[in-house]
Amino acid sequence: MKDYIIKDEWNVIEEGFDPQLNKISESIFSLGNGRMGQRANFEESYSGPTLSGNYVAGVYYPDKTRVGWWKNGYPEYFAKVLNATNWIGIKVQIEDEELDLAKAEVSDFKRVLNMREGYLQRSFTATLSSGKRLKVNALRFCSIANDELGAIQYQLEPVNFSADIKLTAFLDGDVKNEDSNYDEKFWDPVDTDINNEEAYLTLRTKKTNFEVCTGSFIKLLVNQQPQQFKASLTQQDKFLAQEITLNAKEKQCITLVKIVANLSSQNHPKSELLQTAKAVIAQAKAKGFEALLDAQKQAWAKKWEQSDIIIKGDVAAQQAIRFNIFQLFQTYTGKDDRLNIGPKGFTGEKYGGSTYWDTEAYCVPFYLATAPQQVSKNLLIYRYKQLGKAIENAEKLGFTNGAALFPMVTINGEECHNEWEITFEEIHRNGAIAYAIYNYVRYTGDDSYLADYGLEVLLAISRFWKQRVNWSADKNKFVMLGVTGPNEYENNVNNNWYTNYLAVWCLKYTLSVAQEVQQKRPEKYAQLLAKLSFSDAEFADWKNIVENMYFPFDYEKGVFLQQDGYLDKEQILVKDLAASERPLNQKWSWDRILRSCFIKQADVLQGIYFFEDDFDHQTIKRNFDFYEPRTVHESSLSPCVHSILAAKLNDEARAYEFYLRTARLDLDDYNNDTEDGLHITSMAGTWMSVVEGFAGMRVRDNQLIFNPFLPSKWESFSFKINFRGATLTISINAKQIRIYNASAQKLSVIIHGQPQEIAALTETEISNVTLV
Amino acid sequence: MKDYIIKDEWNVIEEGFDPQLNKISESIFSLGNGRMGQRANFEESYSGPTLSGNYVAGVYYPDKTRVGWWKNGYPEYFAKVLNATNWIGIKVQIEDEELDLAKAEVSDFKRVLNMREGYLQRSFTATLSSGKRLKVNALRFCSIANDELGAIQYQLEPVNFSADIKLTAFLDGDVKNEDSNYDEKFWDPVDTDINNEEAYLTLRTKKTNFEVCTGSFIKLLVNQQPQQFKASLTQQDKFLAQEITLNAKEKQCITLVKIVANLSSQNHPKSELLQTAKAVIAQAKAKGFEALLDAQKQAWAKKWEQSDIIIKGDVAAQQAIRFNIFQLFQTYTGKDDRLNIGPKGFTGEKYGGSTYWDTEAYCVPFYLATAPQQVSKNLLIYRYKQLGKAIENAEKLGFTNGAALFPMVTINGEECHNEWEITFEEIHRNGAIAYAIYNYVRYTGDDSYLADYGLEVLLAISRFWKQRVNWSADKNKFVMLGVTGPNEYENNVNNNWYTNYLAVWCLKYTLSVAQEVQQKRPEKYAQLLAKLSFSDAEFADWKNIVENMYFPFDYEKGVFLQQDGYLDKEQILVKDLAASERPLNQKWSWDRILRSCFIKQADVLQGIYFFEDDFDHQTIKRNFDFYEPRTVHESSLSPCVHSILAAKLNDEARAYEFYLRTARLDLDDYNNDTEDGLHITSMAGTWMSVVEGFAGMRVRDNQLIFNPFLPSKWESFSFKINFRGATLTISINAKQIRIYNASAQKLSVIIHGQPQEIAALTETEISNVTLV
Numbered sequence A, B: 001m002k003d004y005i006i007k008d009e010w011n012v013i014e015e016g017f018d019p020q021l022n023k024i025s026e027s028i029f030s031l032g033n034g035r036m037g038q039r040a041n042f043e044e045s046y047s048g049p050t051l052s053g054n055y056v057a058g059v060y061y062p063d064k065t066r067v068g069w070w071k072n073g074y075p076e077y078f079a080k081v082l083n084a085t086n087w088i089g090i091k092v093q094i095e096d097e098e099l100d101l102a103k104a105e106v107s108d109f110k111r112v113l114n115m116r117e118g119y120l121q122r123s124f125t126a127t128l129s130s131g132k133r134l135k136v137n138a139l140r141f142c143s144i145a146n147d148e149l150g151a152i153q154y155q156l157e158p159v160n161f162s163a164d165i166k167l168t169a170f171l172d173g174d175v176k177n178e179d180s181n182y183d184e185k186f187w188d189p190v191d192t193d194i195n196n197e198e199a200y201l202t203l204r205t206k207k208t209n210f211e212v213c214t215g216s217f218i219k220l221l222v223n224q225q226p227q228q229f230k231a232s233l234t235q236q237d238k239f240l241a242q243e244i245t246l247n248a249k250e251k252q253c254i255t256l257v258k259i260v261a262n263l264s265s266q267n268h269p270k271s272e273l274l275q276t277a278k279a280v281i282a283q284a285k286a287k288g289f290e291a292l293l294d295a296q297k298q299a300w301a302k303k304w305e306q307s308d309i310i311i312k313g314d315v316a317a318q319q320a321i322r323f324n325i326f327q328l329f330q331t332y333t334g335k336d337d338r339l340n341i342g343p344k345g346f347t348g349e350k351y352g353g354s355t356y357w358d359t360e361a362y363c364v365p366f367y368l369a370t371a372p373q374q375v376s377k378n379l380l381i382y383r384y385k386q387l388g389k390a391i392e393n394a395e396k397l398g399f400t401n402g403a404a405l406f407p408m409v410t411i412n413g414e415e416c417h418n419e420w421e422i423t424f425e426e427i428h429r430n431g432a433i434a435y436a437i438y439n440y441v442r443y444t445g446d447d448s449y450l451a452d453y454g455l456e457v458l459l460a461i462s463r464f465w466k467q468r469v470n471w472s473a474d475k476n477k478f479v480m481l482g483v484t485g486p487n488e489y490e491n492n493v494n495n496n497w498y499t500n501y502l503a504v505w506c507l508k509y510t511l512s513v514a515q516e517v518q519q520k521r522p523e524k525y526a527q528l529l530a531k532l533s534f535s536d537a538e539f540a541d542w543k544n545i546v547e548n549m550y551f552p553f554d555y556e557k558g559v560f561l562q563q564d565g566y567l568d569k570e571q572i573l574v575k576d577l578a579a580s581e582r583p584l585n586q587k588w589s590w591d592r593i594l595r596s597c598f599i600k601q602a603d604v605l606q607g608i609y610f611f612e613d614d615f616d617h618q619t620i621k622r623n624f625d626f627y628e629p630r631t632v633h634e635s636s637l638s639p640c641v642h643s644i645l646a647a648k649l650n651d652e653a654r655a656y657e658f659y660l661r662t663a664r665l666d667l668d669d670y671n672n673d674t675e676d677g678l679h680i681t682s683m684a685g686t687w688m689s690v691v692e693g694f695a696g697m698r699v700r701d702n703q704l705i706f707n708p709f710l711p712s713k714w715e716s717f718s719f720k721i722n723f724r725g726a727t728l729t730i731s732i733n734a735k736q737i738r739i740y741n742a743s744a745q746k747l748s749v750i751i752h753g754q755p756q757e758i759a760a761l762t763e764t765e766i767s768n769v770t771l772v
Helices: A019-028 A270-287 A289-307 A315-331 A358-370 A373-385 A387-396 A428-444 A448-468 A497-520 A522-531 A536-548 A590-595 A604-610 A617-630 A639-648 A652-663 A680-694 B019-028 B270-287 B289-307 B315-331 B358-370 B373-385 B387-396 B428-444 B448-468 B497-520 B522-531 B536-548 B590-595 B604-610 B617-630 B639-648 B652-663 B680-694
Strands: A011-015 A036-038 A054-056 A060-064 A077-081 A090-094 A105-114 A119-127 A133-142 A149-158 A163-172 A187-194 A198-205 A211-222 A232-236 A239-248 A254-264 A309-312 A470-472 A477-479 A698-700 A703-706 A716-723 A726-733 A737-741 A747-751 A754-758 A763-766 B011-015 B036-038 B054-056 B060-064 B077-081 B090-094 B105-114 B119-127 B133-142 B149-158 B163-172 B187-194 B198-205 B211-222 B232-236 B239-248 B254-264 B309-312 B470-472 B477-479 B698-700 B703-706 B716-723 B726-733 B737-741 B747-751 B754-758 B763-766
Touching (some): A011 A315, A090 A149, A149 A163, A149 A289, A163 A198, A163 A211, A187 A232, A187 A239, A198 A270, A254 A270, A254 A289, A270 A289, A289 A315, A289 A716, A309 A315, A315 A358, A315 A680, A358 A680, A358 A716, A373 A428, A373 A448, A387 A448, A428 A448, A448 A497, A448 A522, A477 A536, A497 A522, A604 A617, A604 A639, A617 A639, A639 A652, A737 A747, A737 A754, B011 B019, B036 B133, B090 B149, B149 B163, B149 B270, B163 B211, B163 B254, B198 B239, B198 B270, B211 B239, B211 B270, B239 B254, B254 B270, B254 B289, B270 B289, B289 B315, B289 B716, B309 B315, B309 B680, B315 B358, B315 B652, B358 B373, B358 B716, B373 B387, B387 B448, B428 B497, B448 B497, B448 B536, B477 B536, B497 B522, B497 B536, B497 B604, B604 B639, B617 B639, B639 B652, B652 B680, B737 B747, B737 B754
Antiparallel strands (some): A011 A105, A036 A054, A187 A198, A198 A211, A211 A254, A232 A239, A716 A726, B011 B105, B060 B077, B090 B163, B105 B119, B163 B239, B187 B198, B232 B239, B309 B716, B716 B726, B726 B737, B737 B763, B747 B754
């Protein structure tokens, strides 16, 4: 837990330089545009603690797996997004001294992440050992308008001296991942091309043979006047540099502009990579830095128009929610259905940039409401395209007949994770992928998705569940043995209620979607069934499971049991745990955690959240009251579900309390792990706490429903929702709800149970509901 | 499965050279003397497939752990017995050609492991590329009479040429373990000393700082006449060599004798290591090779006198049982209570030479019956001495109050294994350690052991069980959650019947031992309780658990349930599994194995075996009939328990069938893994099948009991038993049992329920019992 970020509505601000915080700030101030991203490393050399990180989406390396004890079926590699060419580098030398904030005296240090306009600015004054003092002001961004571009404006001013200054702009491809399993470097050189103003470095990943060409253009200005210069060039296999020496005068403003293009062979033929990079650089050069920055500001303004949340009366909350939205959009823009959302986005190496169930369970709701429909559709199509691999994955585990098990962790559709209790057993991910289809169709009304993509995935998933359950002669029911639920503080349990419920729901949903597609798109339906060699007997099997599945339940307490035997555990509550015992995952050995009743993250409650309409208020309350006091929330994905359910149960104080646990998770380095990267996917959970929790938003019967309340610490809050072509701005204060409908069509919504007509292109005030 | 070993009563024989079998033979023909041991590598150079292995007992290295995903509480290292100085090396060069069986034409190749006399002999004729042919006859042994000594007699004869021959005797300490986690070499050089005839290489292990001095003396003979020679010397940090060139004549017999001492700082002060090695070499040199070999023969004769099993009518069985006994005695001689029995002994690197529960569950019964009492006592004292570390280990996992959890895998008392499902959960090992105390006292009558050592261990183990169970409000019983039983094809189960039963037995046994010690040794008792801050309330707690423990049981089937929920599994029998599916651990993914009903090794039946007097015949039969058909025996420790129980149930055919599964496990390379090393600990299980199974030997009320039968394929069998100072030879044929009592006291035994007096120093014939 830290508290050094200065609160501001639109900016994330750090003042004063503390090397101990640098790796944390490198994560917090990260930049990205969905196609590439980077940690907030310094442009100039820095010999203090740093984690260098530049990433290109979709470019991965299959790092050979290293485990202590191999289990049959483990994947051979863990695909990870690579540390790619460092393109920000600008080395600064003043006579024989090098600018390095670890060695200079630093004052007036300030870092600002301007979230409204999408750039990072850093300024400081450095006094070198010689006494020479210089001011630096660096601004950079990853362009969201053209996601193959990045740009830096690096300004420096000699405060108290005139001297020769050397500026070396470089591209460094001789990088490696800190988490490389065998200390390997993952890039081979392909091509270099350099002149006075431009440099192009092309590298190829080992094994996967992706090529990435990084091109740069540099421009020198003194007191805003462009300068001719003659650079001294360095041209190595994986390293290119242009060294400019200029005679700098006291108080001059020296500016080096560096515009960079990052092109991947995923998007361009390898043979054209270099020439395309040159064209992109030529265009960018023609536009110039200012125009690129303007385009960036406009692009971000457009994003905010569809997604902003305004919180009045709580600047920390305001900053945090915008930070979360900003980072989510920096990570994923939805343009490319081959990309997805790594838990740390472009802000660190951890989790390898891979896709987890986080996407379907937490991120899809965010993108559905805040971005064009195609964005979440692409997240779904990502899995659709990996269906073949998911079927292969299931085959490796002994499943047949086209059953699919999507991987727990993946980049290209192949499983990467190798803890048996997760890889093989945390199969609820399959259900989350089905749920995302349901969620998407429910929200968008785009039921053509089902015939075109969804049903095929659902059939394969249902085939998996059919084979994964077995008949228990003892219970006279179907059971599901040996699974790990969302609560990873249990492993290899029998009849995890959530997984059983999800499996049965998947089967039911697939049956209903199949019926719907059969009616609406009979030809497509027939084609699909033929392609899959599907027999109607399978439907009968599924119905049998739906009707005869076992769900652990305690009649005395009236609660669903997380799994068989849960009540055999010693029932202690989290509040009775000594502070010194927490977090459990750092203080307790694994077996102790496993046999305790403590829950890492919502499990039964995750199921109730997904399927809340299946349960009455009392059932939800009983389960919430039973499980919440046993949940330690040691996953950042946990509190949002509790927040939303607490809100549903009208427990506004607790809804707010749970929201607080993740709202500023990274800004305040809550878990002392922000230096590894940001918790991108859990940021979507915070958004959910506000929109689904405080505002109680749901979609039912093609209609938006709100059950809002105003957290007592706030004066008001408002958020934007894209719903079926319309952008609504819902504003809630203590007295009223106002909804601005920016679309040309009226819309009817339900607020606290009352139908309300929201006229087109106006703001409607709803005052006849209780809010506080 | 292979079948290339030639059957013989006293010898293991390989004829003909097949490089594909070499690594298997290297394991099978291994030598050892409890203090050091080695794989049957060739003395001369060999460029074909080989696993070089020379080991010194108790000398280990803490190899840094490498796991994919770290869990809190994992040990930081895996201590492994090291590949130590290769002392057998004799390089042979004929002019410019090197003798290398991978490159020569080999004929008349023969390897013989003489088990009666304890040596390895190898002879062959090699034709080099040049056409030069030479005969080699090499004999070597690890002395069991002086366990710091080894010796080689390497003879060669030029068959069809006269030429210069170079013989290079060397000590090579520049070795590493194949399984090194980080490719590290584990030895640092300390000292070298070499002259024409002697060489001394002292090395020190990194981190643990053990020192081992390997000294050698060489002697050259031509046609049995000692020769003067002037060797050319090589003296490097970790490598010493004496190169002798001699002008060899056709048909001459050239002999190089190499006598080697291996001294460890575990047994000698480091400062005296070299001088002691020199003294040991001087003594051995004075005795000479023949005398050392004679001493070896005599020492082995003495071992066989106490332990031999004779099987008539089945030479394969005869060879196998002697092989098992021979290898067990090569691995552990019981002289040193700091040593124990690695599952692969000195025959390979796998399992790191560490101690597992195999020792207590399988090896102790063997050594109790076939070796002096001190031998098994030392195995027990090994654990006693590690009690402090076992308490530390439990503390790391959150236990308090002096509770001990002995490690699953250890050399020095610290846990080495790092799969949570085994390390943290396979806690039944604690019970096996308690059971070995009970077994030892039952067999030897040495109840002083309890006061001197046993009770302290039992109290610490009972404290562990007390804390490891918890009260289930749901079941109104004590339960034990999250364990892995002996059947490792289940992980993290609740209420494993075996573990629950063993825990309760431990508590009961500890209570009774405490009472006994209190009565017989009140002072010692008081001291101990004071030392342990033991309060009588603890006894009350234990009694409460004993009286209120939950045991899963199925009333319909009348069987103990292996664990909660076992009957939820799909109940398929092993006989209905396709051959292509087996072994499961190679064909199925781990989750599939876990959720299947298939059992890796005896679990409930292991408990019934341990505590058979607690159960009536029908209960044993019901459980056997239920579990046996579900057991795949993919642990070599499994069949013996089934064999013994089948024998008890008078199912002689099956008793024999189970015996067959491991009797020739390594000789026939049953599981295609003998090349990694021999299954030393499961060899004790085969012995148990014969003695406890076929002969039905038990000890009850200080008396030996036999319920023998004769396997129908055999004419007769006899075995030797040391029981309380007497050596009995029990011979069983189709018609009678004869017992020869070599002691001066008569003994009363029970045979098939009939008391029988066995007079001293005579053979008693018992004919009034049914045997077939």
